[in-house]
Amino acid sequence: MHSPSEETVIDYLHTLPDYKGDRNPAVNANVVDSQLARHEADLQSYIKRSKNPNTQAQPLFDKLEELKAGFHNLPEYVELMPDAQKKVDLFIDTAVKRLQERAKKGNITAKDILEVRRALDKEIFRKKPSAGLENPDLTGAKEVAGKYVRDELNQAFLKLMPDDEAYRLINGMSMLFRAKNLLDVKAGRSVNQ
Numbered sequence: 027m028h029s030p031s032e033e034t035v036i037d038y039l040h041t042l043p044d045y046k047g048d049r050n051p052a053v054n055a056n057v058v059d060s061q062l063a064r065h066e067a068d069l070q071s072y073i074k075r076s077k078n079p080n081t082q083a084q085p086l087f088d089k090l091e092e093l094k095a096g097f098h099n100l101p102e103y104v105e106l107m108p109d110a111q112k113k114v115d116l117f118i119d120t121a122v123k124r125l126q127e128r129a130k131k132g133n134i135t136a137k138d139i140l141e142v143r144r145a146l147d148k149e150i151f152r153k154k155p156s157a158g159l160e161n162p163d164l165t166g167a168k169e170v171a172g173k174y175v176r177d178e179l180n181q182a183f184l185k186l187m188p189d190d191e192a193y194r195l196i197n198g199m200s201m202l203f204r205a206k207n208l209l210d211v212k213a214g215r216s217v218n219q
Contacts, residue, residue, distance in 0.1 A: 059206070080133040103170075146175060
């Protein structure tokens with residue numbers, strides 16, 4: 027039985043013309059990777075056509091700091107060992123720092139937000155470590171923290187680009203990252219079997 031969130035991802039994948047639902051999860055993961063690259067290129071092109079609008083950066087920084095405080099109350103954080111909690115905090119602080127580095131005269135552009143989010147995606151959603159090289163609790167907490175930060179960055183991006191095309195691309199990327207995570211886990215299981 028698939029969970030409701032898995033069902034949503036599976037339904038989305040079946041809307042992609044290239045996705046054939048191969049029995050081999052690694053083949054499916056390659057399709058998802060190529061679709062992610064296509065979405066990234068489409069977003070870059072879309073930003074260029076939209077003249078890369080900007081907004082005040084401080085409200086976004088404040089929101090991420092609030093988010094960090096709220097995250098400290100979640101079970102995924104509270105149940106971590108103190109050193110793992112520090113690593114998760116560092117991860118959220120890194121997102122804020124990267125945004126601050128890109129902010130010019132107190133403003134941040136749509137492209138800046140997208141670039142920071144892309145760097146975080148690579149950090150969190152890279153291939154899963156094999157043979158248990160990373161603490162699974164820490165990996166889970168980083169993914170939850172990453173999801174919260176990504177959601178905030180996506181909302182900030184959509185405020186600057188409030189139309190159907192931006193939403194379709196951002197939502198599609200979110201679905202594809204969730205699919206990638208599921209497929210990487212399944213591919214790892216099939217290799218281990």
